[in-house]
């Protein structure tokens with residue numbers, strides 16, 4: 001099979017042929033193509049709480065109820081996503097893991113898309129501000145035996161944990177995670193500078209949604225934002241939905257983190273739903289505005305996850321001239337893959353054929369026309 005489009009990297013007209021899920025060749029085409037047809041690697045979103053009214057953080061009457069998420073995300077060009085389970089009772093986290101395992105067992109399209117699980121919490125900061133909308137009663141110190149139990153239940157699918165570096169046993173816990181191939185990300189933290197340095201030395205390689213999950217006001221210095229920005233070994237994920245971070249903050253993060261800045265959606269189940277008041281596991285009563293801002297009903301300054309997706313994050317960066325199309329695309333594909341799946345190369349001969357064809361519209365808007373996962377067409381508009 002083959003697909004043609006203009007490369008997301010440099011706009012050159014290319015033809016990609018693939019078989020058995022692998023890219024055989026990438027060659028220049030002889031015939032010119034519509035210049036707005038862009039071909040690139042599929043998006044990887046390592047932080048998806050839910051989507052389209054479906055929530056990975058809720059117990060379902062049938063795990064197959066979750067099958068819609070992968071399909072809706074394929075429509076948005078997301079070829080790989082990590083269901084993200086947030087702070088909860090440990091037994092409830094087990095049940096949430098088990099239902100994703102059984103979803104993958106019975107649904108091939110979900111199994112293809114879900115290449116890992118992200119556990120965000122419960123080992124985060126209990127402080128108001130850093131903990132964001134995570135329920136305080138379930139926040140605990142890092143517990144390796146608990147993670148081992150979850151990992152057994154997950155059949156090894158847990159590939160990422162977000163924690164605060166402020167816990168006394170954080171270093172030994174991080175080292176164990178790293179030894180077992182789990183990416184440790186610092187987030188929802190109230191850690192000191194030294195604690196962040198120690199976490200990086202222990203093997204933490206990412207900051208989760210940097211600039212969010214913080215106090216509204218912090219000391220000018222030292223503070224955990226400077227500390228994380230100062231560390232070249234820490235990549236940073238950001239939510240580029242227009243609400244979580246002002247454009248100038250993204251500009252500065254970009255200058256500091258350079259090729260180590262990447263996108264996540266942090267989408268909650270209300271993504272793609274009409275405006276109104278809702279009740280969510282994360283934060284309880286929330287309000288979704290007509291503009292797409294999702295906040296606690298009781299406090300509009302505290303966001304409760306995002307109601308967007310990673311494709312719209314790419315468009316936001318392009319529209320606001322925060323990154324070129326090529327770089328914004330990499331922030332949503334190659335860069336997150338490199339962190340969570342170092343062996344999973346994209347968009348090269350010999351790489352897995354995870355590809356999307358988009359039509360570029362005005363103001364950076366990308367319309368997904370075709371999504372190919374492991375060489376198989378999983379969406380066509």
Ligand SMILES: [Zn+2]
Pocket residue numbers: 120132187188209213
């Ligand atoms: Zn978070």
